[in-house]
Amino acid sequence: MQTLTQRLANPTRFMALSGRLLPWISASAGVLIAVGLYMAFTAPLDYQQGHAAKIMYVHVPAAWLALIGYALVAASSFGLLVFRHPLADVSAKAAAPIGAVFTFLCLVTGSLWGKPMWGAFWVWDPRLTSVLILFFLYLGLIALRSSIEDEALAANLTAVLGLVGIVMLPIIRFSVDWNSIHQQPSVSRLGMPTIHPSLLWPLLVMAAGMAALFAALHLKAMRNEILRRRVKALRLIEVQSAAGMAQQPAE
Amino acid sequence: MDLGPHAPFIWASYAVATLVLGGLVAWLIFDGRQQQRLIDELDGRGVRRRSVRGSSQS
Numbered sequence: 312m313q314t315l316t317q318r319l320a321n322p323t324r325f326m327a328l329s330g331r332l333l334p335w336i337s338a339s340a341g342v343l344i345a346v347g348l349y350m351a352f353t354a355p356l357d358y359q360q361g362h363a364a365k366i367m368y369v370h371v372p373a374a375w376l377a378l379i380g381y382a383l384v385a386a387s388s389f390g391l392l393v394f395r396h397p398l399a400d401v402s403a404k405a406a407a408p409i410g411a412v413f414t415f416l417c418l419v420t421g422s423l424w425g426k427p428m429w430g431a432f433w434v435w436d437p438r439l440t441s442v443l444i445l446f447f448l449y450l451g452l453i454a455l456r457s458s459i460e461d462e463a464l465a466a467n468l469t470a471v472l473g474l475v476g477i478v479m480l481p482i483i484r485f486s487v488d489w490n491s492i493h494q495q496p497s498v499s500r501l502g503m504p505t506i507h508p509s510l511l512w513p514l515l516v517m518a519a520g521m522a523a524l525f526a527a528l529h530l531k532a533m534r535n536e537i538l539r540r541r542v543k544a545l546r547l548i549e550v551q552s553a554a555g556m557a558q559q560p561a562e
Numbered sequence: 563m564d565l566g567p568h569a570p571f572i573w574a575s576y577a578v579a580t581l582v583l584g585g586l587v588a589w590l591i592f593d594g595r596q597q598q599r600l601i602d603e604l605d606g607r608g609v610r611r612r613s614v615r616g617s618s619q620s
Binding site: 366415423427524534538541542544548549 | 563565566567568569571572574575576578579582583586587590591593594597598600601604607609610611
């Protein structure tokens with residue numbers, strides 16, 4: 312009896328399944344983001360920040376997905392190093408640039424929110440700095456992989472860095488307790504959220520839409536990577552068969 | 563829509579999100595089409611994976 316992960320270990324089967332799922336996930340992302348944007352722009356004003364709180368609906372989901380993206384990289388790295396799952400490296404490689412994009416988005420929108428609220432685009436605050444380090448970590452993973460020609464070695468070394476880097480997630484989570492000007496969590500906390508439901512629901516719908524978008528992007532990037540590896544394997548077959556034919560007349 | 567004195571910051575946030583995520587979607591679609599085109603070219607030259615050759619022979 313095969314588990315789901317064992318059945319998905321076959322890239323051909325993964326391509327067939329992901330090909331069927333991708334349009335549905337993409338459509339859900341589009342609908343959820345459209346509804347979320349409508350809810351966000353018709354939500355009541357925040358009593359302290361006024362309209363500026365609308366940046367929250369793109370900044371907070373981007374921040375959550377920056378962290379979830381890294382957890383996905385680390386879990387995939389674990390899957391490669393421990394279980395040698397054939398798709399684990401494909402997943403880790405596909406997730407890194409997407410996670411980097413969401414982290415970049417979190418930093419830029421946070422900066423644009425910080426200027427009207429704090430009076431500065433950037434401060435060397437524990438939360439902001441730790442998220443910037445996460446962004447550099449993503450870039451480091453991408454750079455390390457592309458700097459090594461041997462794909463198996465690149466996969467293993469990137470996976471080790473990916474696993475070590477998971478230390479950033481608790482640091483980012485608890486950085487707001489270290490003399491930070493960034494606000495405390497108001498949704499992802501023990502107990503009830505401290506944000507009013509009229510502002511919470513648009514945020515949750517936007518987060519669901521952006522999470523669906525992240526899932527669709529990750530599936531698409533994994534499919535592209537599988538195709539890229541097929542191209543490489545086919546070129547090798549072509550070169551080998553050409554070399555074999557060149558040797559035949561001499562025999 | 564009147565977004566008050568901080569409107570440029572709000573619009574800039576959503577514009578950056580649209581541009582960055584739209585760019586990522588476009589890049590992934592372009593990359594997927596390019597890889598598929600390369601596979602089709604190799605297939606046109608008769609280069610196929612062993613599993614595909616085996617199933618087409620049987």
